[in-house]
Amino acid sequence: MNNPKDPLNWALFQLMNRQRRAIRDFNELQVADEDVSAVLTEAVLAPSSGNLQPYQLHWVRNLEMKQQVALACNGQKAAKTASTLIVVAANPAFALKTASEQRAYIDGSDAFGQKSKVYYHKQLTMFERILKFGSFFIWTPLVSVAAFFSPVLSLLPLGHLGSKHWAARNAVFAAQTLMLAAAAKGIDSCPMEGFSAAKIAKLLELPQGTVIPLVIALGYRSAEARVEAQWRRAEADLVIQH
Numbered sequence: 001m002n003n004p005k006d007p008l009n010w011a012l013f014q015l016m017n018r019q020r021r022a023i024r025d026f027n028e029l030q031v032a033d034e035d036v037s038a039v040l041t042e043a044v045l046a047p048s049s050g051n052l053q054p055y056q057l058h059w060v061r062n063l064e065m066k067q068q069v070a071l072a073c074n075g076q077k078a079a080k081t082a083s084t085l086i087v088v089a090a091n092p093a094f095a096l097k098t099a100s101e102q103r104a105y106i107d108g109s110d111a112f113g114q115k116s117k118v119y120y121h122k123q124l125t126m127f128e129r130i131l132k133f134g135s136f137f138i139w140t141p142l143v144s145v146a147a148f149f150s151p152v153l154s155l156l157p158l159g160h161l162g163s164k165h166w167a168a169r170n171a172v173f174a175a176q177t178l179m180l181a182a183a184a185k186g187i188d189s190c191p192m193e194g195f196s197a198a199k200i201a202k203l204l205e206l207p208q209g210t211v212i213p214l215v216i217a218l219g220y221r222s223a224e225a226r227v228e229a230q231w232r233r234a235e236a237d238l239v240i241q242h
């Protein structure tokens with residue numbers, strides 16, 4: 001493995017991070033299937049709460065379906081001209097399935113000592129309880145009242161909405177990993193939240209309770225693509241030191 005302190009790693013990361021831009025106009029060139037696969041493999045390694053990975057990445061390969069998903073993205077040019085569309089789908093129910101798979105994996109693996117097994121079992125039991133009982137509708141008004149008085153509680157992963165928000169924000173890490181991996185392969189991307197979630201959920205037959213935080217367009221930027229200088233808020237305003 002490379003020395004993580006190697007300045008080349010830093011230079012490469014900066015390059016990838018700056019190469020990734022929201023591109024809204026792609027050329028005719030198709031992204032090779034093996035490159036899409038490779039990028040998805042990296043996205044799968046994204047971190048998630050309790051390693052519960054409450055999401056799926058839907059690679060829309062069928063041409064007709066791709067066209068329909070693009071239309072459902074409010075006809076955005078990024079979607080229409082994309083070579084590939086990835087629909088990021090999140091559902092707390094996926095996490096429950098992951099929890100039991102993870103439990104079985106830990107139990108059957110020699111890589112975990114007794115201490116580690118106890119730690120992971122405890123953690124998984126806690127998550128399973130939250131996911132099973134915490135997703136009941138009754139929590140929603142309770143969290144809503146609590147958040148009214150103490151807004152920092154707004155993100156509690158409780159209730160039928162809070163649990164979906166939790167799943168969605170976990171999914172976003174995979175989305176960003178995917179876009180950075182794409183940039184490293186010279187593939188452009190555009191994250192999109194301008195779409196009809198109901199239409200896409202129906203097209204992909206997503207299970208009940210699934211939300212779609214993002215659709216990602218992949219392709220190669222066309223010569224006409226607008227790529228303005230990357231503007232951000234002043235760092236002093238954004239990075240607060242304590």
Ligand SMILES: Cc1cc2nc3c(=O)[nH]c(=O)nc-3n(C[C@H](O)[C@H](O)[C@H](O)COP(=O)(O)O)c2cc1C
Nearest residue numbers: 020021022023024076078190191192193194214230
């Ligand atoms: C959650 C999210 C949703 C977005 N939705 C759209 C979208 O629907 N359409 C679009 O053209 N760009 C969309 N963008 C791209 C942003 O406009 C873009 O990232 C931002 O202007 C900064 O530009 P840069 O990514 O090139 O640095 C979205 C970005 C994020 C993170």
